[in-house]
Amino acid sequence: MNWIIEIFVDKSDQARLVAILISAVVAIFVVLLNQWFVSRRSKRELLIEKIEELFSASNEYVSACRELMDALSQQDIVHPERYYEYPSESVNKLNDSITKMQMICGLYFRAEKFSPDDFYIWRMPILEIAHKEKYLPEGKGHMAYEDSKAHIRTSREKLDDLCKRLMRKHGH
Structure with missing residues (x-):
């Protein structure tokens, strides 16, 4: 320890x-600050990537709902002896x-x-009714069909709102 003191005896050395x-x-401060900015940017990029994946999954969901409704409308479910099977x-999906x-x-x-x-899937009542082979009067069946279509629209709106909120929060 004395050698350090001896080295810095002179005022210019001090x-x-x-x-x-x-x-x-x-x-050290600059390196730490840079590391903080890099990790913050990479976290933001990861969250943006996950928002994109969430949006893609929401599109797949709505597409699957529409496919199920289309498959139902192509079936002739008026006859009770025919059993409606969901397209697997x-x-x-x-x-x-x-x-x-x-x-x-x-x-x-x-x-x-x-x-x-x-x-x-049970949020779409017409699919549940068709799958369980229930017979409904025409008006009730039509209402269940319209409720199912409304579920798809509502789901699309909820999922779009979720993704938009996340984009505003993490995408700036």
Whole structure:
């Protein structure tokens, strides 16, 4: 320890030491600040990527709902002896998109409180009625069909609003 004191006995050497220490502190501060900005930018980029994935999953969900409704309208469900079977590809697409949206929201956007119950297939009453082979009077069947179409529109609006909120919050 004495050798350090002996080296910096002269005033010019002490001034040099202070300059070196200040430079070192500034350099460390700049590196830490740069690291903070880089990690913040990469987090923002990751969140933007996840918002894009969420939007894609929401489009897949709405597409699957429409496919199910189209498949139903192509079936002749008036005859009770015919059993309506959900197209498995559309059902899988619908369930996969719900799971993906739930996972993305659960991992990255917990504050949004995404509820998968709002989107399951039984939210479209006409599909449930056709699948369970229930016979309804014409007016009630039409109302169930319209309610199912309204569910698709409402779901599209909810999912679009969710994505827009997230874009405003994380995309600036």
